[in-house]
Amino acid sequence: MRENSQQLFDKAQQFIPGGVNSPVRAFKAVGGTPVFMKSAKGPYLFDEDGNRYIELINSWGPMVLGHAHEIIEKAVSDALQRSFSFGAPTRKEVEIAELIVLMVPSVEKIRMVNSGTEATMSAIRLARGYTGRDKMIKFEGCYHGHGDSFLIAAGSGAVTFGTPDSPGVPKGVANDTLTARYNDLEHVKELIEANPNQVAAIILEPVAGNMGCVVPDPAFLKGLRELSTRNGILLIFDEVMTGFRLSRGGAQERFGVMPDLTTLGKIIGGGMPVGAYGGRKEIMDYVSPAGPVYQAGTLSGNPIAMAAGYAMLDYLNTHPETYQTLEDIGQKLATGIKNSLQKTGLSYTLNHIGSMLTLFFTDKAVFDFESAKTSDTALFGRYFHEMLNQGVYLAPSQYESLFFSTALTDAHIALILEANENALKKISRQ
Numbered sequence: 001m002r003e004n005s006q007q008l009f010d011k012a013q014q015f016i017p018g019g020v021n022s023p024v025r026a027f028k029a030v031g032g033t034p035v036f037m038k039s040a041k042g043p044y045l046f047d048e049d050g051n052r053y054i055e056l057i058n059s060w061g062p063m064v065l066g067h068a069h070e071i072i073e074k075a076v077s078d079a080l081q082r083s084f085s086f087g088a089p090t091r092k093e094v095e096i097a098e099l100i101v102l103m104v105p106s107v108e109k110i111r112m113v114n115s116g117t118e119a120t121m122s123a124i125r126l127a128r129g130y131t132g133r134d135k136m137i138k139f140e141g142c143y144h145g146h147g148d149s150f151l152i153a154a155g156s157g158a159v160t161f162g163t164p165d166s167p168g169v170p171k172g173v174a175n176d177t178l179t180a181r182y183n184d185l186e187h188v189k190e191l192i193e194a195n196p197n198q199v200a201a202i203i204l205e206p207v208a209g210n211m212g213c214v215v216p217d218p219a220f221l222k223g224l225r226e227l228s229t230r231n232g233i234l235l236i237f238d239e240v241m242t243g244f245r246l247s248r249g250g251a252q253e254r255f256g257v258m259p260d261l262t263t264l265g266k267i268i269g270g271g272m273p274v275g276a277y278g279g280r281k282e283i284m285d286y287v288s289p290a291g292p293v294y295q296a297g298t299l300s301g302n303p304i305a306m307a308a309g310y311a312m313l314d315y316l317n318t319h320p321e322t323y324q325t326l327e328d329i330g331q332k333l334a335t336g337i338k339n340s341l342q343k344t345g346l347s348y349t350l351n352h353i354g355s356m357l358t359l360f361f362t363d364k365a366v367f368d369f370e371s372a373k374t375s376d377t378a379l380f381g382r383y384f385h386e387m388l389n390q391g392v393y394l395a396p397s398q399y400e401s402l403f404f405s406t407a408l409t410d411a412h413i414a415l416i417l418e419a420n421e422n423a424l425k426k427i428s429r430q
Ligand SMILES: *Cc1c(COP(=O)(O)O)cnc(C)c1O
Pocket: 114, 115, 116, 117, 118, 120, 143, 144, 145, 146, 205, 209, 210, 238, 239, 240, 241, 265, 266, 275
């Protein structure tokens, strides 16, 4: 059924470490062979063997309007006529910056980079340069890309492979990263008190997706804001996942809590490799060439990527009903999945907000990394393959969130729920 994928994966392993260019794609957490994709349109993925799947990851978030949306296709093909890179400033960079500042409430100035990883690495350097302090606080289970400072208790990829601290990260760097429990304000207070005037930044996913979907207690976000302000610490919201997804202005708008710096990625590039970091003017003016903190990029603000990103953001900005559609889709799927779970009697916790959702196979509430880890990952693996075999493509790990797109109609939702019920029945019988 997936012979071409198998052949490609066999060959890939000869030439690419682990056969993939990003670890979670390898299906290690669920077993089996990764599916090699050939094309996609709207809510569907098509693999190298001609199988069709309904898409519930959407390239880990970016394809929020579904695949190959005509607005973005047109913007990219127009931009292609005018060359692919200049290494000089362009009009689109100004337009997209103005649009992001309009959409994301706390952002007054923005710098474009090429990935979420680059955005968080740059934001933390800026926070250190601006405050003159070295340490930062991050949360167990939160992923902020693969920068050295962040590969400490770093969620999905690292959890999956059981090596939370990667070899190659210097001890000195790791020592400057303090880790706290998500949703635990007291723990953050203790860390700040134990390191007086040394913490430059607190960084978090304002809704976590990288230990599975974990929603913050609103008081936790507000408390972090107060603690940061009181202690001269910069609060960084890593909205690479949540930006332009949980609302037009991201999680910060949804929860009404304003960070000092925001990192963006995924949706901001419309499927092209783009990231960005932005925030208050006086902080952003610390970035080179306005200020002393160096950060650069040969392909940053690339015209093709900017065309795709601008088309995406402009659509979202001018179609606010998109967010109601995403809420409705998320609600229907969450309700339907729960109904089937109750019929089968399996232990579960379903975390859901807007168009993000994770079904954890545990009877414990999941509010941090420890509680997420009580999940039965072997059972998840069986569920994943039952869904895949029925043509529904989920994230291949328990510790990931699903991301829905507006391309899902009620007919697709009915198909997903039917597959879900079949899969749950099968795994509860085994
Ligand atoms: C995906 C992700 C990143 C890393 O972005 P890349 O583009 O993969 O480098 C950083 N932070 C969060 C919250 C993410 O989900």
